[in-house]
Amino acid sequence: MKNKELLENVKHFTKARPFSIHKTEIGADSTNALYVHYHPEMEFIYLDEGSMTFYVEGKQYNMKEGDALFIPPALVHNAVKNTGVPCRHYAVVFSEEWLFMENTFERNIYNEIIYPYRYECVCMLGRNNQADMDTLLLLKKISAFMQMGLEEYELSLKGILLICFQRLYSQYFAKLRTSDVKGAPKIEIQQSISFLNEHFAEDISIVELSALAGYSVSHYEHSFKALTGKSPFEYLNYIRIIHASKLLKSTKKLITDIASECGFDNISYFNRVFKRIMGITPNAYRKLREKK
Numbered sequence: 001m002k003n004k005e006l007l008e009n010v011k012h013f014t015k016a017r018p019f020s021i022h023k024t025e026i027g028a029d030s031t032n033a034l035y036v037h038y039h040p041e042m043e044f045i046y047l048d049e050g051s052m053t054f055y056v057e058g059k060q061y062n063m064k065e066g067d068a069l070f071i072p073p074a075l076v077h078n079a080v081k082n083t084g085v086p087c088r089h090y091a092v093v094f095s096e097e098w099l100f101m102e103n104t105f106e107r108n109i110y111n112e113i114i115y116p117y118r119y120e121c122v123c124m125l126g127r128n129n130q131a132d133m134d135t136l137l138l139l140k141k142i143s144a145f146m147q148m149g150l151e152e153y154e155l156s157l158k159g160i161l162l163i164c165f166q167r168l169y170s171q172y173f174a175k176l177r178t179s180d181v182k183g184a185p186k187i188e189i190q191q192s193i194s195f196l197n198e199h200f201a202e203d204i205s206i207v208e209l210s211a212l213a214g215y216s217v218s219h220y221e222h223s224f225k226a227l228t229g230k231s232p233f234e235y236l237n238y239i240r241i242i243h244a245s246k247l248l249k250s251t252k253k254l255i256t257d258i259a260s261e262c263g264f265d266n267i268s269y270f271n272r273v274f275k276r277i278m279g280i281t282p283n284a285y286r287k288l289r290e291k292k
Helices: 096-100 104-114 130-147 150-178 187-199 206-213 217-228 232-250 255-261 267-278 282-290
Strands: 019-026 032-037 042-049 051-056 059-064 068-071 077-080 087-094 123-125
Touching: 019 032, 019 130, 032 051, 032 087, 032 232, 042 051, 042 059, 042 130, 051 068, 051 087, 068 130, 087 130, 087 150, 096 104, 096 150, 104 150, 123 130, 130 150, 187 206, 187 217, 187 232, 206 217, 206 232, 217 232, 232 255, 232 267, 232 282, 255 267, 255 282, 267 282
Parallel strands: none
Antiparallel strands: 019 087, 032 077, 042 068, 042 087, 051 059, 051 077, 068 123
């Protein structure tokens, strides 16, 4: 199960309008480009200015101006950026029901690809990849919709998203059904990730994790990294740090207490890991958040 504290409490849509468009601007002094959360809808993020490092379930995506990211449902994600440079990104969050309606074929694409392979369906579209350019140009148009009335753009938005999804399916997702890549992630590893999200503060051994997945230690480590791009304990530290950042922002607890609550028994190690992941010390991060 996911850590329910990360479930976003923002309602992205109503029954009549099952989608939403968001614009986020981050000043030069901030390092937090998007808070840690997840939601039951799909999402496209388009980076309109600056650069940022996006994390989806601990896997890192380095985005530059003009890049975009597709995020399947129910995956924990957040983003950070370097100080000194502002950043602006747009997000369109949308439900499967609104996008695909009663079209059986497209609903099968969603059910048979996105859910079983959702960790592998995270997809970054780069402006330096010619095959992605048409999709990126369509996503860039979405920012203009924020200045219009709903009746002026709803069908256009739906059309854009359908075309973008079709291109992702044709270029990337269709391969997943028939892919027999050695070491490809399995459902047991996905369940292991959910376990880490739920029990991150506990003392967890690699032997325990591999046993829960039913793998040998070496096979577990290989399969885990194939899915996340990180070793199990690199991923565990990431989960711990993003939870610590929430506590630094929302509470006045001592940093030593936050470190302990998040599974770190050594404050020096906590400080080093926090700075490596967030690009700033815990104390500096808290001070920046207090200014907002």
